[in-house]
Amino acid sequence: MDLETPKQGGNYFCFFQxxxxxxxxxxxxPELYERAEHEEQARYRHIAMKGRNYAWSQGESLPELIERREEIEAKHQAALERAAKRIRPNRPLLEVLSCPxxxxxxxxxxxxxxxxxxAP
Structure with missing residues (x-):
C-alpha cells in the first residue's frame, strides 16, 4: 500500500485531524477510513462516558462528517484562498535590514x- 505521510502529526487516526x-x-x-469509522462506532463505544458518543472529530461522527463533505471542502477551499492572499513574498535579508x-x-x-x- 502506497501511503502519503500525513503532513501534521504523522497519524491517520488523530483527534486533531x-x-x-x-x-x-x-x-x-477508503480502507483506512472504514477502519477509523469501525473504531469510532464499535470499539470505543464502551469506554465513552455515559450519555456521550465517541467521535474522531469534535461534534460529529465520521458518517455525519462525510454527509457534509461538500460544505467541508468549500470551507477548506475558502480558507486556502484567504491564506494565499496573506502570503508575502520572501525578500533578501539585506533588503529587509536596509529598509527604514x-x-x-x-x-x-x-x-x-x-x-x-x-536641565535645571
Missing part, C-alpha cells in the same frame, strides 16, 4: 514637544 483530512482519507484510502522602519501614527493625546533647554 482537520475535517477535510477525513474527507481526503475516505477518497484516497515603518512610520507609525500615534493614536490618542500627543505628548508635549520637547524643548531644547538645559
Amino acid at each position: 482537520h475535517k477535510h483530512k477525513w474527507v481526503g482519507l475516505k477518497d484516497r484510502h 522602519p515603518p512610520t507609525r501614527r500615534r493614536i490618542g493625546p500627543q505628548p508635549p514637544p520637547v524643548t531644547g533647554g538645559a
